[in-house]
Amino acid sequence: RARVIAVLNQKGGTGKTTTSVNLAAGVAEKGFDVLLIDMDAQGNVGASLGVKGEHTLASVLVEGRNPMDVAVPVRGHLDVITADESLAAAEVWLARQDDAIAPHVLASRMTAAMVQRSYQYIVIDCGPSLNLLNRNALTYADEVIIPVTCDYLALVGVRQVLRTIREIDKHVGHAVRIAGVVPTFFDPRTRLARESIATLQGHFKERCLEPIRINTRLAEAPTHRKTIFEHAPESHGAEDYHRLVDWLVTHQAAE
Amino acid sequence: RARVIAVLNQKGGTGKTTTSVNLAAGVAEKGFDVLLIDMDAQGNVGASLGVKGEHTLASVLVEGRNPMDVAVPVRGHLDVITADESLAAAEVWLARQDDAIAPHVLASRMTAAMVQRSYQYIVIDCGPSLNLLNRNALTYADEVIIPVTCDYLALVGVRQVLRTIREIDKHVGHAVRIAGVVPTFFDPRTRLARESIATLQGHFKERCLEPIRINTRLAEAPTHRKTIFEHAPESHGAEDYHRLVDWLVTHQAAE
């Protein structure tokens, strides 16, 4: 039965897509079967890997199309469900559903298609928002990884993510577990970054993971439609995401 | 009659809030009356300036509260309408309105309260999304400033912004003008950044403005609830945003 992991932070540009893509790819390289779901109308997952699905996530949510037919193999052991602007219309559609149904649509579509039996890891790249799509991701997921930049507005953002998670817990009755907080764009030379990491570590303790250092190779990789491991295997970016992959596969979701 | 300027990019973390706050503050320092509207449920404008409105933008949109009562003076010549998570509920409320009405709510509330007569500049900080709130911003605004980071996914994002603007034009009949594209987080040492700026300049010509350089002072300023001009007046960040302010007040919105 798959571990379902949402990569979430409603603050923009915190490395969610970069983390989703490279984490999913790294886990798949170890031989696990991974499904990567793009839950952001920007469609950056497909753009980063050079893949465009014939059908996208919106058709799964709104039309009930089988997610197993929508998923596209992109690497050995890695399939992707892409997204595009039709997901913005899906958000409006969700808002017009009954309040009791609206947060559960993703979970019910995926469960009906028994997707959890076909993969060992399901990674969901969330968009920067507090919207219904992300509530769907949190309702479906068992665990959350929160990428956070090392600055002040990022810390403001983390508090909101925690509040959203607790609120979903109240309404849905099942608590998604915060597996880890990943500091991103870490520049050890700036004091603000070091102070921000210290704040995160004080608050999250062992769940504050090793930071991903700022590394231009990570920004370059999508220009070649490559993962960091393909584009620059010796880079700090590859090293840091390898470490994150190792952490994920060795730390099972414990309550 | 006020110039209404939306600061928009659905890509996250491109410096929208940093640009909105410092542009609005810089224009106000020159003596113009400025209203800064936070259109993002994250409420980063208020967090950056240390202000929390007794009422927020959601009450203007949903309850029809007078925006002139909601606006809070934060500096001489600078008033702010703050936002908080209630704006996420406002998005759902907008989605449940008639399709013909939903994009026009902000414009009708502001026009009814004759806000354009009280200020010379109205700056709208948009959240990272293709949502109905941003469609409201684009319907109300006369001009758009698009902050863009200097990397590949940013360029993917710019195309989407342009498509959204053209689509709003078709539906609403009035074209919001792209006043400028502002490259942000510019690090002249990295080739990817230089190549990205060249691409932007090739596409936008004179509307591709001078870049805002990456500068930790800009990330520090909100920790002190200060604008860049107050926090570090001699920094590159202050210099670059002074230049952007000068460009804005000297380049009138021409068709």
Ligand SMILES: Nc1ncnc2c1ncn2[C@@H]1O[C@H](COP(=O)(O)OP(=O)(O)OP(=O)(O)O)[C@@H](O)[C@H]1O
């Ligand atoms: N550690 C890093 N060092 C340098 N560049 C990075 C790093 N992580 C990500 N980037 C680049 O920074 C940009 C923003 O990252 P990314 O798109 O992953 O953030 P995001 O949180 O998914 O953004 P959004 O909120 O728009 O979904 C991308 O161009 C990405 O390639």
Ligand SMILES: Nc1ncnc2c1ncn2[C@@H]1O[C@H](COP(=O)(O)OP(=O)(O)OP(=O)(O)O)[C@@H](O)[C@H]1O
């Ligand atoms: N030129 C810069 N150099 C260094 N740091 C910057 C710069 N511009 C902005 N920052 C910092 O980077 C972070 C992201 O910037 P900002 O919040 O303005 O982006 P945004 O586009 O508004 O994000 P969102 O999509 O979440 O609304 C903030 O902590 C900000 O202080």
Ligand SMILES: [Mg+2]
């Ligand atoms: Mg993303």
Ligand SMILES: [Mg+2]
């Ligand atoms: Mg912002």
